[in-house]
Amino acid sequence: MMGLLISPKEFMELEYLIRRELEEMLLDLEDRRLDGLARIAIEERYQLMFRLYARVASPKELARFVRKNKRTP
Numbered sequence: 001m002m003g004l005l006i007s008p009k010e011f012m013e014l015e016y017l018i019r020r021e022l023e024e025m026l027l028d029l030e031d032r033r034l035d036g037l038a039r040i041a042i043e044e045r046y047q048l049m050f051r052l053y054a055r056v057a058s059p060k061e062l063a064r065f066v067r068k069n070k071r072t073p
Contacts, residue, residue, distance in 0.1 A: 018052055018056065019057070025049070026065070
């Protein structure tokens, strides 16, 4: 376990960066042109970023990024 001491402004920036990355990955996952390996890699990264975002976001904001546990080829 690691700790991080940041200012409120840095906290807001971190939250913003993670949120934008999640939005970008959601767009990528909707792209049917991606092959299976790329899609799996993006899904794994999405899960990691989602867990990180869950530590800094409000439940209302977090609900926007909840995905069903379904993989599409």
